[in-house]
Amino acid sequence: MLRYGVEPRRLPRKVLEAEIDIIRQLGAEFRMRTLVGEHVSLEELRTDFDAVFVAVGELRADDAEQLGLSAPAGRLRADPATFQTEVQGVFAGGDAIGRRKSAVRSVAHGHGAAVAIDQYLTGRPLTGTGRPFTTRMGRLDEEELRRLVALASPEPRASPAGRTLAGEDAPGLSDAQAHSEAARCLHCDCRKAESCKLRRYAALYAANPKRHGDQRRRLELHAGRGQVIYEPGKCIDCGLCVQITARAGEALGLTFVGRGFDVRVAVPFGRELDQALQKVAAECVRACPTGALAFKMNRASQ
Known part of the structure; x- marks a missing residue:
């Protein structure tokens, strides 16, 4: 999605490739052209792996049925705190459980699910990340x-020169x-x-x-x-x-x-x-x- 859904000027391909390499070096295996529900079933994945995270984006009408998961209104049913679905050991996030307004919120789902999956794999109570303590000062006089x-920078605003709308080498700041x-x-x-x-x-x-x-x-x-x-x-x-x-x-x-x-x-x-x-x-x-x-x-x- 990041490769084809985000413009190169916003996400340079070199940066994306470097991030992918980091994930690969951590031991991740990428299986291309493999459809879950057609080439491999969710049950097979559950047999081969201790936990499964479903991040398939927005679901079509028959996607959930092929996965064998409950999806009322086209969204997988998952616990909002732990992201675990009704099937033990299967977690889901992103647009698969509800349309997100921004990609960063889907990334946050991945982080929250990772915490819950770690708790699940290590036998700890499944609580998710929990909410950090937050307080606000309120309106300032x-x-x-x-x-x-008074702390604002007195320097004039800087703007990139010659920025173009396309191309990986578009100059910036x-x-x-x-x-x-x-x-x-x-x-x-x-x-x-x-x-x-x-x-x-x-x-x-x-x-x-x-x-x-x-x-x-x-x-x-x-x-x-x-x-x-x-x-x-x-x-x-x-x-x-x-x-x-x-x-x-x-x-x-x-x-x-x-x-x-x-x-x-x-x-x-x-x-x-x-x-x-x-x-x-x-x-x-x-x-x-x-x-x-x-x-x-x-x-x-x-």
């Missing part, structure tokens, strides 16, 4: 919006231009959403973000001229960054200011963040469990 927009354009992202999301320990434990202990109504911390952003940004609203006062800067002998470092419920981590004497983190900025970012300290641009080290 004018002052908060000004703080957010240079590496420098792509980096500059990526820097425009204001990160309305969280820079460390995938590694946030607070989020992980919130999901583990079923925290309810609506418990305290509309109460929330105000959006504060301290960026300075360096590469690190500090969001006090995400800080849980664990003190790891304070310990790291003290151990490294930072001239200013980070410290606790305030008293009682107003205690928070800050730079002493109201100085800038980049002045406080001269030596161990990257170490502080890696240690921060919630993303209160993060790089302005995403890095693998986060």
Whole structure:
């Protein structure tokens, strides 16, 4: 589908071939010109393999019957959390279980099914990926919006020169231009959403973000001229960054200011963040469990 359904300018063939090679090197076997239900039955596949994933795209009227699966309204019936069909060990996703509005949602089905299949093959309870803990700050006021927009890149927009509508070698943005354009992202999301320990434990202990109504911390952003940004609203006062800067002998470092419920981590004497983190900025970012300290641009080290 990717080869014939996506234009080369959007998905260069070299990239596609490289991805296919990775899958092949992992041990996958590709059997071309083989119709399931005609050349091989689902029962034969179930006999030869411990689990089967059906990703056949949108079904025709007789496809489900040939597969031996239930498909009311032309869609295979599958558990929405685990993607397992009514037949044990047979999973399905993508347009086969419901029309997707975008290919990336079908890819997400594949990921979810892979997690469930791994659980099935290893004898664990079949639960699927589960939903990660998610909370939203809500609508920002004018002052908060000004703080957010102040981080926007002042550089003019870059546009690719000479882009054509066809051809694999159509020019695009240079590496420098792509980096500059990526820097425009204001990160309305969280820079460390995938590694946030607070989020992980919130999901583990079923925290309810609506418990305290509309109460929330105000959006504060301290960026300075360096590469690190500090969001006090995400800080849980664990003190790891304070310990790291003290151990490294930072001239200013980070410290606790305030008293009682107003205690928070800050730079002493109201100085800038980049002045406080001269030596161990990257170490502080890696240690921060919630993303209160993060790089302005995403890095693998986060």
